[in-house]
Amino acid sequence: MVSNEEVASMARRQTNIFKRKDGRYEARYIKCWDENGKAKYGSVYARTYAEVKVKLENTKAKLLDHQIILMPSQTIVDAINVHLNSIKNQVKESTYGLYMRYSENYISPHFKDTPVSLLTSEMVQGFVDSLLGNGLSVATTQSVFNFLKNGLKTKLAKDIFTIKLPKKQHYKVEVLSIDEQKRLELVAKDSDTINHIAIILCLYTGIRIGELCGIMWKDIDFERQTLSINRTVQRIKNIDSNDKTKVICLNPKSDTSQRDIPLPTVIVEMLKEHKKNSNAPYIITFNENVIEPRTIQRRFKKLLSIAGIRDVNFHILRHTFATRALEKGFDIKTLSEVLGHASATMTLSKYAHVLDEHKRRSMELLSELYQ
Numbered sequence: 001m002v003s004n005e006e007v008a009s010m011a012r013r014q015t016n017i018f019k020r021k022d023g024r025y026e027a028r029y030i031k032c033w034d035e036n037g038k039a040k041y042g043s044v045y046a047r048t049y050a051e052v053k054v055k056l057e058n059t060k061a062k063l064l065d066h067q068i069i070l071m072p073s074q075t076i077v078d079a080i081n082v083h084l085n086s087i088k089n090q091v092k093e094s095t096y097g098l099y100m101r102y103s104e105n106y107i108s109p110h111f112k113d114t115p116v117s118l119l120t121s122e123m124v125q126g127f128v129d130s131l132l133g134n135g136l137s138v139a140t141t142q143s144v145f146n147f148l149k150n151g152l153k154t155k156l157a158k159d160i161f162t163i164k165l166p167k168k169q170h171y172k173v174e175v176l177s178i179d180e181q182k183r184l185e186l187v188a189k190d191s192d193t194i195n196h197i198a199i200i201l202c203l204y205t206g207i208r209i210g211e212l213c214g215i216m217w218k219d220i221d222f223e224r225q226t227l228s229i230n231r232t233v234q235r236i237k238n239i240d241s242n243d244k245t246k247v248i249c250l251n252p253k254s255d256t257s258q259r260d261i262p263l264p265t266v267i268v269e270m271l272k273e274h275k276k277n278s279n280a281p282y283i284i285t286f287n288e289n290v291i292e293p294r295t296i297q298r299r300f301k302k303l304l305s306i307a308g309i310r311d312v313n314f315h316i317l318r319h320t321f322a323t324r325a326l327e328k329g330f331d332i333k334t335l336s337e338v339l340g341h342a343s344a345t346m347t348l349s350k351y352a353h354v355l356d357e358h359k360r361r362s363m364e365l366l367s368e369l370y371q
Contacts, residue, residue, distance in 0.1 A: 017052055025049050027056035076111040076119060076152070077103070083151035094250055097237035102144045106131060116152065124148070125163040138166045172353050173319040180309050181320060187307040193274060194284050194291070195299055199317065200270065205261050206321035206339050209293045209314050210234055214249055215283045217275065225268050227261045229340065235292055247292045257340040322347070326354040 017027040024045050031042040044059055046052035080103050088096060110127050127148070131141045142165055149161050176184065181203065188199035202212060210232035219228045231249045238246040252258045263271075271283070280288040286295060293314075300314045318339070325335050336347040348355070 025052040027052045074116050076114050076116055077108050079116050080151040094234055094236045099147055100237055102147050106144050121160045138168050175320045175323045183307040187303050198296055202317035204267055206318045213291050213293055216281050225263045227263055229259050256342050259340050261338055322351050323354050
C-alpha cells in the first residue's frame with residue numbers, strides 16, 4: 001500500500017500538488033500572466049490528495065471557460081491563430097474566412113511581434129483609432145475589435161478592453177429617384193436578359209445581390225406567385241486551397257432572411273417568358289452555372305454609365321424598393337418581412353426619413369379642410 005508521504009511526493013513531481021504542514025493538501029495552478037510575463041498562481045485546498053486533485057481539475061475547467069492561457073512570450077498574432085484554429089469547425093465557412101481577413105489585413109500588420117503579455121488598453125485603443133483613421137467603417141471596426149477581444153479572451157485583465165468605441169452612425173440611405181429608376185429599367189431591358197431580370201427583380205422585391213444569384217427555378221411557385229429565398233451566393237476566402245477565393249452557396253444569413261416573397265403579376269409573366277428559353281437550374285446563370293455577385297455588380301456599373309446615373313452600389317436597388325414601397329403605402333411590418341429584416345424596428349430605423357416625408361404629405365391633406 002502506498003503511504004500518504006509517497007502519494008504527496010508523486011503529486012509534487014507530477015501535478016504541483018503537495019501536502020502542507022497543517023495536514024491539508026494544496027494544489028497550485030497558473031491564473032494568469034502579469035504585464036512582465038511572470039506567472040501568477042492560485043491555490044485550492046482539501047483534506048485528501050484525491051479531493052484536492054478534483055478541485056484542481058474543476059478550477060482549471062472553469063478557467064478555460066473564461067480564458068485562454070497563453071505563454072508569456074506568445075505574440076498576439078500567434079494567439080489569434082490559436083483562436084482561429086479552435087473555432088474553425090464551430091462557425092460558418094464564410095464567417096471563418098471573414099475572421100481570417102481580419103487577422104491578415106488588420107491585426108497582424110498592426111501588432112506584428114507584440115507579446116500578449118505586453119498588450120495594454122492604450123495599445124488596443126490605438127489599434128481601434130488606426131482602423132477608423134484608415135477609413136474603416138464604424139461597424140467593421142467594432143467587428144474587428146470584438147474578434148480581437150474574443151481571440152485573446154482572456155488571460156488578460158478584464159479592463160484591458162474597456163476602451164472608447166464609436167457608436168454606429170445611422171446614415172440616410174441613398175435611393176434612385178423615380179426618373180433614374182425608369183431610365184435604369186429601360187437600359188436594362190435594351191441590354192440582355194440577365195441584366196433585365198437582375199434589375200427588375202431587385203427593384204420590385206428588394207432582394208440582396210447574393211440572394212439574386214442563388215435563385216433557382218424550383219424557388220418560383222408560379223401558381224401561388226411567390227419567390228422563396230433559400231440560399232445566397234458569396235465569394236469567400238478559400239482556406240483549404242492555394243486559390244485565394246471561391247464561390248459558394250450558403251443558407252441565408254438569418255432565419256428571417258429565409259422567406260417567401262409575393263411577386264407582382266408583371267414579374268411573374270416576365271419570368272414565365274424567360275423560363276421558355278432556359279434549361280439551367282438557376283434563373284440567372286453564366287454558362288448555365290451559378291453567377292457570382294461581382295459579375296452582376298460589374299454589369300450594373302455599365303448600365304449606370306449608359307443610363308447617365310451616378311456611380312452607386314448595387315445595394316441601392318434594395319433601398320429604392322423599400323422607399324417606393326413606403327411611398328405607395330406599405331405598412332412597416334409587411335415591408336420588414338419582405339426585406340427579411342430581423343424586426344420591424346430595424347426597418348423603421350433604416351427608412352425613418354421616408355416615413356417623415358409621408359407624414360408631412362399626409363398632414364398637408366388637412367389643409368383642404370381649412371380651405
